[in-house]
Amino acid sequence: MKPTIYDVAEKAGVSIATVSKVINNTGKIGAETKENVLQVMNDINYYPSMLASAMMGKRTNTIGLLVPDIANPFFAELARSIEDTGQEKGYNVVICNTDNNPEKEIQYLEWLKQKSTDGVVIATGVQKEETFKELIKENIPFALISRNLSSIPVDTVLLDDYLGGYQAGAHLILTGCRNAICLTLNVKTSSEKERLRGFKKALLDHEITYNEEYTISCDGTIENSTNVINDFLKVNKNIDAIFALNDMIAIGAVNGARSFGYNIPEDISIIGFDNTILATISHPPLTSIAQPIEDMGSQVIHLLVETIEGKKQSKKQVILSP
Amino acid sequence: MKPTIYDVAEKAGVSIATVSKVINNTGKIGAETKENVLQVMNDINYYPSMLASAMMGKRTNTIGLLVPDIANPFFAELARSIEDTGQEKGYNVVICNTDNNPEKEIQYLEWLKQKSTDGVVIATGVQKEETFKELIKENIPFALISRNLSSIPVDTVLLDDYLGGYQAGAHLILTGCRNAICLTLNVKTSSEKERLRGFKKALLDHEITYNEEYTISCDGTIENSTNVINDFLKVNKNIDAIFALNDMIAIGAVNGARSFGYNIPEDISIIGFDNTILATISHPPLTSIAQPIEDMGSQVIHLLVETIEGKKQSKKQVILSP
DNA sequence: GTGAAAGCGCTAACAA
């Protein structure tokens, strides 16, 4: 049987209140008593139950992380940074793969609530505003990363997606491309829309007209994006560039273009977004708009933990540059 | 204030015992009463506190996952599978990045214990046998994945690493290589040793002698493995193959060989291990010994959950083929 | 079928 605070108290010949005080370093306790209690705790291999202390209103020191898919390197790298910063600050993180499925999101959120998770980081795509309202109503701290919610003030860490999109467009033009297409996801978050908007603006600024039909979408997997691009190239002959809205589908675009017979970058230029490990290992290296993933992860945790620990009331929005 | 079971009881005009029974579907309750209670729970937006029920001896439905680094695609893909299976069975998973650092492992294990985590999956490398003994002593269910512990019977899901190593060796020989080197990690787990053993056996079976000095190690990062390979090739001229013990360092080996001026696979063959997303996107595609990652993840959870839920006493060892 | 009451392990007044 796992020892309890009573066991410690008994063996140390003190009351449980005293033990509690030495555990939490609160109140006043004599150096000797403290020493003794610590000794006993160590002797009988005691560790406090977080469940019990959480029941008394203390934190669970756990935060939830909602991502579409942890196997996607962008989110894996983000999760790493979030977990690192969390651990520094004493929090554990629970991963929740939502596949951008609203039902799974709701389910996870429900679980996290039941477990009295202290807060949640949301990096997931689709989501009804309803869900956020509810979190706010229930007073559950949460922070968004990589997605925007303009209607309600919430803690947010964002990339300047518009600028990123613009950079992608400008880069492609610089390399001489005139007939670019965009490969996006079926489900578009605010981030994707912004990237697209920036991209179009870049073309516009260089007096290149963008054909709206050149915005094609895929489900986000490498296979699907490969096929989509391959199919598209079959019917549209003079494409000379692809702007893929993330690295995963950029790799798909590379595959698709290659299987179509194009050489990269001779026949067609491809630019990705995120600059994950995928971009760095691809050969030739994939040009990709870099997101400061590590920084983003650590910033959300800082924001979130501050509100969890009540050190700040107002909501902040942090915007980082690509 | 978050509603409690008392609020439900009061509004429904019943006792908390009755409410508890409808929540848990235990005991006997009249259809009408049940209906009514359910209605009230819904009305006031009640959800039970897992903390409180866990305190009464119920499970927390949380399991910990110890990995060296979730940003490494192999572990990310594994985590995805583990989380998926966990969620199917009603468990949340807490990620713990240990960096193979024994101190961090201990720390995480301590946290998980304090939080009454139901069990833990260990995919981390270095670890003292001590740690396992303690888990067993404290009666905490745990399962190992991708690493072996021969001295104590524990639930384990393993790849047949020896066979994988053998296959790698055989493949390299088949493609005509005669001077292969092995790129391993500084910290060697049982898996790595087995892979190496299998590899050497393959060479032996083909009457090729393996030079022990051709086993070089790196810290596991792409950068480091790139450098290590580059440096090694500078002084050892006639190497025609590299067996990298995982995909991460295989990519590094590819980079290193390329930066040295070698063409792949013309000048040198490189074979990896794991067959993660890295291998599939590398160009030309990296040959890699495939681990059935998804299957492995789901199997550990099955093993672990069975012991958590007391459905099995004996420890099982599942060995999958590469 | 339903309810009263005794805890689970801990924290935090309040007393002593």
Add this chain to the structure above:
DNA sequence: TTGTTAGCGCTTTCAC
């Protein structure tokens, strides 16, 4: 400085 005690929200006998 230390101890007594009343909960936190829930489950679970055991009566009714």
